[in-house]
Amino acid sequence: MINVVTQAKLWYWQRLSAMVLALCVVSHLAMIVYASRGGLTAAEILARTRGNAPFAAFYSVFVAACAIHVPIGLKSIAVEWLRWRERSASIAAAIIALALLVMGFRAVYAIFV
């Protein structure tokens, strides 16, 4: 059982990460719409992202915010809607957080290097 102070902190982390995600998602979508107006190939994308540090930094923040926000929300859904026990839901959420971090940073690494 997570103690109440940690539960409260997780709530604030989720709220803060939601604010970051709001900016990230809007920027991400705007970038896709803008960049793909005339069609875009994988090679063209990589040509722009390789060695582009601001690009990698932006998506690193995006990945971190996802890895914080998503598992906390899924844990609540598992407890409230699927009736999972607190402990199982917390373990599942931790695994999902780790998976999002690994897959996300792997993707950032792949387009940067």
Next chain:
Amino acid sequence: MNEPLYAAIWRGKTNGSFSTYEVPRHESQTVLDVVTYVQRHLDPTLAYRFACRVGMCGSCAMSVNGTPRWTCRTHVAKVVRGNTVRIAPLAHLPIIRDLVTDMREFFDKWTRAKGDFVGTRTRRDDFARVAPNSPERTAADAGVECIGCGVCYAACDVVGWRADFLGPAALNRAWTLVNDARDVGGRIRLRAVAGDAGCHACHTQGSCTQWCPKQLAPTAAIAGLKRATAKAAVRGEL
């Protein structure tokens, strides 16, 4: 007005069923009038709870056509569908019998939320002077008229999902005390209302505020508790 009214009323415990009674229609008839008519004229074994009949005591709340309401101040004309009104015990509370629920858990949660005033003054001290227009007094005023009817508790989805969730009424009470300049139970209370059984479980759906018969806003009180616990957490005082 000459059309009869059909009242489908819950009978039995959790595994009970609705029984339909034909009741004469009257002008300005309340849902409590309907239930009382059934008990006095059609079936004296019907169990229900009421006391003041004027919206002060908070004991007659029931689920009317699926919505929690104070039945003594709910006109049939406002809620009737066709010529039927469906009356059930409040949701999220164990049913004792018919329309009577066991409200112990509801009130125990007020205690768990540290809903009791903790003062330091004695009868020998002077009265505390609280500026009527101070932000704290205004915030306390906004929530202090709760009559403990349980409508918000029955309206709240989170109460149904999390058995340990303190619920809108208990959290609203805690918020009035957080804003009470005379109260000294602040830190312990904030800890009691923080976390997944407390204010942080609220999804701000606002059903409590929508259905509160006193037009209070427990949603706003809970948001206030979230702000207060955040401040306390940042200062390391939670």
